[in-house]
Amino acid sequence: MARILAEEQLEQLQDSQNLVQQVSLIALESHIISGDSINEVENAYQRLMPHIVELDRLTSKLSRLAHNTDILTLHQSCQKLRNSAYIVTSLRTQKLQKKELKSHKSILNKFQNILHQQVDTIHTAASSISKSSTQNYRSNIERLARVTQNNSKLVFFQLISCLMLAWLLSHFFFEKYIVTRLKTVSKYLRNPVNIPVSTMVPVYGEDEIAEMARSVELLIENRRQLVLAQQSLSQSEAMQRAITDAVQSAVFLIDDKDTIQFVNPAAQTMFGYIKEEFIGKKLHTMLVPKKYQETASKGLAHFSKTGKGPVLDKMQEMVALHKDGKELTTLVHVGKLWRNKAWWAVGSVIDITKLKEIQADLIKSQQEAIQTGRLASIGHLAAGMAHVINTPAQYVGDNLIFINDSISSIRYVFEAARNLAESSPKSQATDAFTEACSNEEILYIFEELPSAISQSQDGMRYITKIVQSMKAFSHPGNNQKSFDDINKILDAVITITHNSYKEVATVETHFAPDIPLILCCASEIQQVFLNLMINAIQSIQDSNNKEKELGKIDISTVSKDDFVIISVADTGDGVPEEIRDRIFDPFYTTKPVGQGTGQGLSICYDIVVNKHSGTIEVGNNPESGAIFTIQLPIEATDDHKKSDTK
Template identity: 35%
Template sequence: MRRILVVDDQRSILDLVAKAMERLGYECATAECAEKARKVLEGQSFDLIMSDVIMPGESGLDFLRYVMETFPDTATLLISVMDDSQVVQEALELGVYGYIVKPFNIRAIQIDVESALRRRDLEVANRRYREDLEDRVAARTRELRKQQEEYARLVKTLPCVIYTGNPDWTVRFASDRIQEICGYPPDRFVAGRMRWRELILEEDLPIIKTAVKEALQGDGSFIREYRIRDAQGHVRWIQDRGQIVKNADGSIDHVSGVIFDITGQKMAEEALERARREWEHTFDAVPDLIAVMDTERRIRNVNRAFRERVGESNGNLLDEPCYKILHGLERACNDCCLREDDERGSACEKEVYIDKLGAYFHSIGAPVFDDLNNLTGHVIVLRDITEQKKAEEALQQAHQELGQLFSAISSILIGLDAERRILRWNKAAEEIFALSSEEVTGRALDELGIDWQWDRVEQALDRCQAKKKAQRVDDLRYTRADGQPGFLGLNIQGVDLGGERGTGFLIMGAEITRRKIMESQLAQAQKLESIGQLAAGIAHEINTPTQFIGDNIRFLQDAFNDLEELIGKYRNLMEKARELEVLREAAASVMEEEESLDVEYLLEEIPQAISQSLDGVQRVARIVLAMKEFSHPGQEEKVLLDINHALENTLTVARNEWKYVADVVTDFDPSLPPVPCIPAELNQVFLNIIVNAAHAIKDALGDGAEDKGTITITTRHRDDVCEVRISDTGTGIPKEIRHRIFDPFFTTKEVGKGTGQGLAISHSVIVEKHGGKLTFETEEGRGTTFIIQLPVE
């Protein structure tokens, strides 16, 4: 229902108009002045407002002006008691929909009201149409701009050149990729400085002309392949795909298309052709008998060895069944392994005796499938094994041994379905993960509670599923059944389960913890060997100058002793010279010079300096000797070693590690006999433990501490065992990690400051290579003692 607001200061007019409008089907409200009308408008909306011109307070024109500015979708009518031209003019300028002059009749008011409302509806509809049209134009403009940007990106990213050319080989447009193909920028063609025709090899122009002629006879599309010479003089193969666009009179307007660089494809085709010829030559060069057959076992192709052995030409062999040619039978052999229903693509091997050829053959038959996995035929390869039959027993024995060898290989084998539930779980997996096949079959892999790097395994499974390629997961960390850390190497392969079962997975792997340990130890050994070789070289280089420096200092010591004796005699001579008048002045001069040189000081200090220099040289010599002995090239065989001397050398070499944080106390058993061992590896054990002791003391003291800790080293001979104890006053080993300190790759040091291999290698050297024991005693906050026991015999 339309709503109308009538504003007039005469109540009779208001009631008359309101009742008339209600009878005509309108809903009406009234107001006796503009002020009251404004209040009504604050809470209600109206389709039409009828207002008197002259009212107390605000005039009708001003009120309607307010309405048209505030409520632009509301129609307005002006009511006046007289036909005032000035009022009419202002009303027209204001845009009032109608002008009613009192007195009036209801019919006239109805006409004006309906006209005003109809005009108002048209204006609102028109305005909304314009707004909608403007919105659609703006949206279409944005869409066109977006399409233009997408087209520009497409042109930029497509692996080809997009072009528009003229019949005279000039270019209207070419994408930037043209420079990658020919070496010339696109603006060189667009500007007309070069035509595409100039790059085409002359001998290929007839190909292009023929393609254009065929296109004009058809729908205008063409595909042509030809060669060009690029800016560097290289010949490239081009595939040009385009459409000829004609004018209304049938003449050519332009050509649009794309250009691909197919040089690599052409090279691949040539390589493929060469490979085909090589395959044919190889096929004939194989000494085994090879036959290619269709699904009915009719021969389609054979190699030269087959023809020569059978004694027939191709013409007599082709389209004949293999069982007729080889066995003289009219139907397939009962034990033939070639099956039409074979969908697995597996080869069949067996030994057969062919009467017609009088020999034993090792027969290999394999089905051939097309890209859709449809069986298209079979291939058989016959190898003459008549001579080998004489050694059949030896061969069977070898096969048996080989089977036992494969059975002994401990590799993980896990089969999963498409939902990654366990289908297969072999014995190696049972042993490594401590889960039986009965426990895991049918369960999801991620429900088994295996403590390994799940994110790497899941990512590999996802990649295998997405890329349809096998995925490797190397050096996968996991926790072994005994709670120790370990490593696995996995290979994940997608498996077609057939039918609706989809694609599953086959996880094959091995426990490579020991290999990782060996690799780490090898790397450590190689590094130490390199350091040892460098140290030995440095020691050798230092040794020579140290020797002649020591010899020279000893020479100076002997010479100074001689000069000191001579100086004493000179002094006696001057004492006597001073008694003679002739020599007194000269003697006094010599005495003054002696006093100025402070000869007494020199006679006192020079021997001390020489003695200190000799002591320093001897210390350098001891360090050099220790370095040479410590870095002596490793031996694989044991030799007798003085353990006390080896420990002294190790302390000398490691002095820089402990001298700032600890004092070393040694208590060596002088009666300790030589111990059979591998010197280089035992030296490394001593070095690892001493350096660890220094680090533990440093951690206990903290940064900036002035006090020092103590490293105590003792050796004893106890019941045919050499015992070495290395104690420190460090932090001690926390109870919760004591069971892991000899584990490979376990370390409590910061990243980059420890590999976790030092004590693991030491344990391996002492226990496995020397048959000894490596244990420890520790107390948190007090320190640790490592105990090495080596058999003397």
């Protein structure tokens, strides 16, 4: 009840505060009625009336909630104020229209004073109502707080009384009839082995506690038998442990439910689990990769029933999982054991992961040696071809320069002869010469010949650029690093691969002009850029087979801190997220069999990361496709950079 009263007082307080606000707005607008223009007076009146209406509404609402002389005064003054405002507005309007009589001026002043007095009266009454509402609300809040505090104390004392009564009941009833009997059962349950078999739990009756005592007697006997079984099992385990601890291979005993029953220390070391993590767990869930689990489970189920299987009594190479998720390459031998009316498996496992890594490194080295030999042979052949092409190209280029220079002289002689023929006396010879000079073919030749020679020179310059790129790319490499210009190496690679990408994609370059020389093996870096370029071209070709559109390859370089950053972006199909961690692995390829060796990106990774202490990453191209980003350390002094620049 006190809370409801407080809510009503809060609503009354809010209304009284709104009342004061409306009175303030009325006071403001009543002064504006004395304005100097008709529009100002009429607008002030239009704004004043809604405030008077709202004031009247609030006064009526407060009069229903509380009976107060100030509210009655306010209500009466509100009605008078409405009339006074209308009269003052009308008189003021007539005055501004200059239609008033002489007596109107005194009447206007009188009503304006009355209007201001009424506003003051309303303001005083509203302030009194607000103050009274505030005091009433504060009093009710204080009263509600006192009532709440008294109720809290009452509830607390009632709760304490109930708890004390419950404790007294439980102490006398449960102690005598329940707790004592339960303690007896608990005593026998805690020490079943030390109690003779013939001794019964001394709890009698037909209730649930007596039934619990009989169950404890059965549990005592079961535990006694379990102790005997455990002793026998301990002896058997001790004998097995002595045999298997000395074996370096991992040994497993698997029951017909695919549950691990025994592992030796070598298995714990090999797979990273402790013994407690192995025992009772499913072998295939722990150690077999997901893609093989279904097949392995079916094979074990068939083995447990028939004692036969494709891997029985054979050394089989299999993939197993380490605890950290790493895949291990293993040799597995499986034997069989008849036990509990089912066939159990005894497996021994040898970890050959390191042996496989050594074998892979050996194959990689052999592949790299073969690739290096092929590249060297192609390089020598390309160098010879470049040299053979370069000599006649120089002849043609020099001759074009000579022809271009000679054309100007011939044109000068031709013009002089034509002018001489035109100024000479008319004769058959001069007319024939003039006619020949006016021949359109001759004029066309003189007009187009310089352009043809210029285009031929552009072609020869492009041939020269290709030859220089071939010579630079086919230069015999060595393991010695030197300071080279990354932009020039990229430019040479783009030129060499032009014939491969010209019908597949456009190449855009954004080379930073201030790239410093970096310490690198130029032939190896050329190989990296060539592999990335070929990879981008092939990716766009695969994509174009679907969309039939010309792709784009974007190559950029930038210098940042002590590194040069090179990015090669294409608009192909991109590299899926799930294979990015394997994209640089040796022999890994997404191409069909026979179309890729899986060595290109692996060689790039080896050259950039292992041989040049850089980084290479693959990500998504914002324009679709993939973007490969290479970061190479500069490792050059400022003096060396300045001398190379000069």
